[in-house]
Amino acid sequence: MTSSLTLSVTTFMYLACLINYLSGAIFRSRLLLRAGTAVGWAALAGGTLGLGLRWHESYEMGFGHAPLSNLYESLVFGAWCIMLVYLVLELRTRQRALGVFPALFAFLAMAYASFSTQTEIQPLVPALKSNWLIAHVVACFLGYAAFAISFGISVFYLATAKSSQNPHPKGMFALLPDRRTLDALNYQIIVFGFLWLSLGIITGSVWADQAWGAYWSWDPKETWSLITWLIYAAALHFRAMRGWRGRRVAWCSIVGFGCVLFTYFGVNFLLSGLHSYATQ
Amino acid sequence: MQQKKAFWEALYHQLASVKLTVILLLALAVGSLLGTLLPQGLSPAEVAQRFGEETARWINILGLANVFQTTWFQMLLVLLAINLVVCTLDRLPKTRRRLRHSEKQITPERLEKFSLHRELKLPGGLENLRPRLEQVISREFAPLKPVEGTGSYGAVSEKGRWSPWMVYVVHLSVLLVLAGALVGSLFGFKGFMTIPENEQSSQYRLRGEQRLAELPFTLRLDNFDVTYYETGAPEEYRSDITVLENGEEVMKSSVLVNDPFTYRGITLYQSTFGSDLATADVQFTGGKPETAAEVALGYGETVALPNGDKVHLMRFARNFSGFGPALAIAVLRQGEEPVASWVLADRPGFHGNEVGGYKVEVKQLEQRYYSGFQVRYDPGTWIVYTGFTLMILGMGLTFYSSHRKLWIWADEVVPGTTRMMLAGRSSKKGPDFERDFERLCEDIRKDLAEGEKEESNPS
Numbered sequence: 001m002t003s004s005l006t007l008s009v010t011t012f013m014y015l016a017c018l019i020n021y022l023s024g025a026i027f028r029s030r031l032l033l034r035a036g037t038a039v040g041w042a043a044l045a046g047g048t049l050g051l052g053l054r055w056h057e058s059y060e061m062g063f064g065h066a067p068l069s070n071l072y073e074s075l076v077f078g079a080w081c082i083m084l085v086y087l088v089l090e091l092r093t094r095q096r097a098l099g100v101f102p103a104l105f106a107f108l109a110m111a112y113a114s115f116s117t118q119t120e121i122q123p124l125v126p127a128l129k130s131n132w133l134i135a136h137v138v139a140c141f142l143g144y145a146a147f148a149i150s151f152g153i154s155v156f157y158l159a160t161a162k163s164s165q166n167p168h169p170k171g172m173f174a175l176l177p178d179r180r181t182l183d184a185l186n187y188q189i190i191v192f193g194f195l196w197l198s199l200g201i202i203t204g205s206v207w208a209d210q211a212w213g214a215y216w217s218w219d220p221k222e223t224w225s226l227i228t229w230l231i232y233a234a235a236l237h238f239r240a241m242r243g244w245r246g247r248r249v250a251w252c253s254i255v256g257f258g259c260v261l262f263t264y265f266g267v268n269f270l271l272s273g274l275h276s277y278a279t280q
Numbered sequence: 281m282q283q284k285k286a287f288w289e290a291l292y293h294q295l296a297s298v299k300l301t302v303i304l305l306l307a308l309a310v311g312s313l314l315g316t317l318l319p320q321g322l323s324p325a326e327v328a329q330r331f332g333e334e335t336a337r338w339i340n341i342l343g344l345a346n347v348f349q350t351t352w353f354q355m356l357l358v359l360l361a362i363n364l365v366v367c368t369l370d371r372l373p374k375t376r377r378r379l380r381h382s383e384k385q386i387t388p389e390r391l392e393k394f395s396l397h398r399e400l401k402l403p404g405g406l407e408n409l410r411p412r413l414e415q416v417i418s419r420e421f422a423p424l425k426p427v428e429g430t431g432s433y434g435a436v437s438e439k440g441r442w443s444p445w446m447v448y449v450v451h452l453s454v455l456l457v458l459a460g461a462l463v464g465s466l467f468g469f470k471g472f473m474t475i476p477e478n479e480q481s482s483q484y485r486l487r488g489e490q491r492l493a494e495l496p497f498t499l500r501l502d503n504f505d506v507t508y509y510e511t512g513a514p515e516e517y518r519s520d521i522t523v524l525e526n527g528e529e530v531m532k533s534s535v536l537v538n539d540p541f542t543y544r545g546i547t548l549y550q551s552t553f554g555s556d557l558a559t560a561d562v563q564f565t566g567g568k569p570e571t572a573a574e575v576a577l578g579y580g581e582t583v584a585l586p587n588g589d590k591v592h593l594m595r596f597a598r599n600f601s602g603f604g605p606a607l608a609i610a611v612l613r614q615g616e617e618p619v620a621s622w623v624l625a626d627r628p629g630f631h632g633n634e635v636g637g638y639k640v641e642v643k644q645l646e647q648r649y650y651s652g653f654q655v656r657y658d659p660g661t662w663i664v665y666t667g668f669t670l671m672i673l674g675m676g677l678t679f680y681s682s683h684r685k686l687w688i689w690a691d692e693v694v695p696g697t698t699r700m701m702l703a704g705r706s707s708k709k710g711p712d713f714e715r716d717f718e719r720l721c722e723d724i725r726k727d728l729a730e731g732e733k734e735e736s737n738p739s
Contacts, residue, residue, distance in 0.1 A: 063509065123509045126516055126537035184710050191679045198675060202668045211538045213549035213654035215664060218348045220316045230309040240298045
């Protein structure tokens with residue numbers, strides 16, 4: 001069994017997970033949502049196995065390194081992080097109807113990874129040979145994963161605004177938690193993401209200091225991660241202002257996730273900078 | 281006078297507001313975004329060449345090619361720092377007062393006003409219940425501190441008193457990062473130096489300036505090595521160096537990517553490498569009187585031929601117009617203007633390999649590596665790193681802790697029955713504390729009721 005086969009199967013498991021969550025929400029079926037959770041855990045296990053095998057294979061090729069070194073590997077790891085953070089959140093809150101967006105993002109990341117990136121395992125270039133690689137990438141992706149989940153919660157929060165007078169919304173949103181809980185969950189997950197994004201920027205900064213001789217050089221990737229950080233910092237401060245909860249935090253989270261996507265994809269393809277190894 | 285005071289008060293209120301914080305955070309986000317639209321660090325001439333005079337004028341006025349060094353961007357950072365300081369000065373005393381506040385009297389009427397409160401009717405006298413109540417609460421929450429009241433029993437219990445301070449730690453950490461960056465830019469320097477193999481140097485070029493500066497020590501590059509994977513991708517760049525002080529060797533070390541070298545606070549980073557010419561063995565045939573000689577020419581060196589003419593190696597091109605390596609050689613003859621020409625090293629038969637009446641043939645080229653180092657001294661780094669550490673610690677603690685307080689009032693309303701009122705408040709509002717409060721109340725009710733049963737039926 002190879003990592004690429006395992007990861008292909010995992011991609012379809014994320015798709016199955018998405019179909020279950022989505023049809024569970026549309027047809028208001030708790031059974032289908034439960035199936036979504038089960039397939040989600042299975043997909044997470046598949047992703048873990050695939051990443052583990054890829055790690056092992058890189059050692060067999062003679063230049064072993066953690067599978068976090070290029071666009072393909074980071075997409076696979078990103079999907080894994082989204083699923084992990086979401087499933088742990090679900091375990092804590094027992095709210096299954098929120099799984100639609102995480103499953104969608106995980107599937108899209110895997111599909112994009114397998115279609116349009118270089119999938120071969122390659123040795124590390126000197127700039128990436130550092131213990132900071134794992135810490136930096138893991139911290140950033142846990143943050144990104146949390147923000148992806150917050151994006152989903154925010155969309156649900158804004159979409160249910162019209163039915164907010166009705167304590168028991170009908171249709172697709174029937175199985176969602178009430179708006180107060182959505183807002184509280186959104187805040188919790190943003191806080192979690194913000195902590196990890198901060199750690200990601202800090203580890204990146206310390207690493208840059210070691211590799212390039214400057215802990216901050218306003219490289220486009222650095223700058224965009226700071227923009228993301230500033231937006232979520234603003235979202236957290238909205239909570240401290242009277243009457244600015246809910247809607248504004250939700251909009252902030254949606255804009256913030258746009259910044260995450262731009263930091264991750266846009267900077268690589270549109271702006272040139274020091275993070276060039278992330279484009280292959 | 282009155283107006284002046286009102287102005288300062290209004291300004292203080294503005295500077296102490298969270299609204300200003302949010303505006304500044306978003307303004308910095310927009311400013312940073314502008315800083316990624318154009319490549320940063322272009323000179324006005326380059327901007328004009330790329331975008332035309334008219335656009336360039338606006339780009340230069342707004343500083344779009346140099347956003348992070350512009351006054352407006354740095355003023356935003358200064359404002360954020362002021363906002364943080366004023367907010368802290370404004371709120372810190374309030375937090376202190378709130379935490380130091382000692383309970384005077386606890387009454388059931390007051391506790392009823394809490395959004396989170398519960399009333400219990402328990403069998404048993406207050407004297408019997410009290411030790412068990414204290415036991416349950418210290419086990420499941422925190423020790424109870426009695427509050428002297430009028431007649432009845434009153435007590436408070438609190439957890440996480442340090443939690444409200446943590447947000448100040450986070451804000452302090454942001455100030456430390458900004459302060460460290462300022463210290464670094466005021467008292468530190470950044471530069472670049474290249475050293476060819478087997479040569480020494482103590483000069484580096486300051487970044488953004490043409491000026492050369494001198495290190496307080498000398499470096500010699502003993503060896504540079506680059507290794508490649510089978511795929512052709514680079515695996516490692518490595519410079520072996522020796523530090524010299526007053527002409528004496530002090531230390532040997534190596535500099536690798538991700539593994540810099542620090543000496544006397546100055547750090548060297550492996551940055552670039554390249555190769556240039558060390559020596560060329562060149563055969564000269566011709567001249568007056570006719571002569572044939574092979575000489576070893578160093579880069580930039582002048583050597584005399586047996587007939588008195590001098591030859592000089594001016595320049596070296598690794599690939600001259602697609603014809604491979606070439607040397608620019610000059611011939612200097614007494615009383616005549618010097619003549620110079622390019623000589624192709626790999627094509628000895630080329631008809632143009634002639635300078636000043638000599639047929640020139642390059643026998644051998646010896647190239648050598650040079651290594652380029654980023655040179656940096658930054659006394660602000662440790663301040664920034666202290667800020668980083670405090671930021672993560674402070675964030676973790678402020679996000680995942682809370683100050684929780686419990687108020688209890690109890691009285692034996694009828695002999696043998698105790699009325700108890702509990703109220704709770706958390707610095708983090710939300711369902712978590714509500715759930716915990718309900719659970720605690722339930723535990724107290726069960727525990728005290730059961731304990732009373734056991735005592736009344738000592739079977």
